[in-house]
Amino acid sequence: MIREAGRKVVWAGNHYLPCKESFPDGTFVNLTGNTSLTSLPALLTKADWVISNDSGPMHLSAAMGFKTIGLFGPTDPRLLGPYPLKSPTNYAIQAPVGDLNLLSAKEVFYLFNRIETSLHKAYGTVALVHA
Secondary structure (H helix, E strand, O other): OOOOOOOOEEEEEOOOOOOOOOOOOOOEEEEEOOOOOOOHHHHHHOOOOEEEEOOHHHHHHHHOOOOEEEEEOOOOHHHHOOOOOOOOOEEEEEOHHHOHHHOOHHHHHHHHHHHHHHHHHHHOHHHHOOO
């Protein structure tokens, strides 16, 4: 995802988490420890996609109408997914047997690409751009 032109990965959260991976320069921004609930909406407006675990930021993104992919472990996305789950901007990925440790970044990326490709086919490039 980050190797595509203009894409960056942004980590956000109110508790700092060090990144143990290496990314090409300018493609990764770690805002953990520097993101508050009051600054989160402004940050979300800059995102092309929000990929989040089942959490407040995921629900906020969906409520604001942004393209959202919720990652679910033991909770049921049919009950707790981004609302409304049938919206063309909301998606959920359930971890195998409800264990997020079994959901690899590679699998999330593969499913993300499938979702983005299907959106592009259904709506054209206009659906993939936030105003």
